[in-house]
Amino acid sequence: MVANGTIRERAHDIVEEFGLFDDWMGKYEYLIEIGQALPSLDNRYKTEAHRIHGCQAQVWVRPEMKNGLVFYEGDSDALITKGLVALLIRVLSGQPPQEIVQADLEFLDEIGMKDHLSSTRRNGLASMVKQLKLFALAHTGSA
Numbered sequence: 001m002v003a004n005g006t007i008r009e010r011a012h013d014i015v016e017e018f019g020l021f022d023d024w025m026g027k028y029e030y031l032i033e034i035g036q037a038l039p040s041l042d043n044r045y046k047t048e049a050h051r052i053h054g055c056q057a058q059v060w061v062r063p064e065m066k067n068g069l070v071f072y073e074g075d076s077d078a079l080i081t082k083g084l085v086a087l088l089i090r091v092l093s094g095q096p097p098q099e100i101v102q103a104d105l106e107f108l109d110e111i112g113m114k115d116h117l118s119s120t121r122r123n124g125l126a127s128m129v130k131q132l133k134l135f136a137l138a139h140t141g142s143a
Contacts, residue, residue: 006095006099007091007092007095007099007100007103010090010091011091011105011106011107012107014087014090014091014107014111015107015110015111017030018030018111018112019111024112024116027111027112027116028080031080031083031084031087032079032080032083033083034083034086034087034090035076035079035080035081035082035083035084035085035086036079036082037086038074038075038082038083038085038086038089039073040075041060041062041073041074041075045060045062045073046058046060046075047060050062052124052127052128052131053127054123054124054126054127054130055076055081055123055124055127055128056078056081056120056121056123056124057076057077057078057081057124058076058077058078059074059075059076059081059085059124059128060074060075060076061073061074061085061089061128061131061132062074063132063135063136065097065139068096068097069094069095069096069097070092070093070094070095070096070097070100070135070136070139071093071094072088072089072092072093072132073089074086074088074089080121081121081124084113084121084124084125084128085128087108088105088128088129088132091103091105091107092132092136097136097137097139097140098136098140100132100133100136101133101136101137101140103133105129108125113125
């Protein structure tokens with residue numbers, strides 16, 4: 001399911017949702033819930049071609065262009081990482097490639113993810129963002 005709105009509007013909604021929690025245990029639990037709600041990626045896409053390298057956990061993202069917009073599906077074998085994938089998909093999926101490439105994903109800082117993730121998870125998150133943007137960049141001329 002893809003949310004309506006721009007990247008900025010979707011990111012703002014996520015910041016507001018995470019702002020409802022007073023402590024990091026609540027935020028982590030919510031992140032896990034978000035990941036659990038993300039539909040599993042079909043096993044035929046859990047291939048090396050869809051794998052995002054640089055993550056400690058296994059992460060797969062399948063991008064697809066439809067009607068000039070980029071759509072993503074993703075999965076991970078780790079709950080917190082799957083939640084991070086779900087956040088990125090929620091914000092970026094269904095947007096024009098150029099907007100994805102130019103997106104400032106500062107909402108990740110605003111909700112404290114970069115400060116409260118281990119260095120390996122931060123690196124993995126950076127790899128996920130980079131890969132999703134690279135796919136969009138490859139399709140900026142085809143939109």
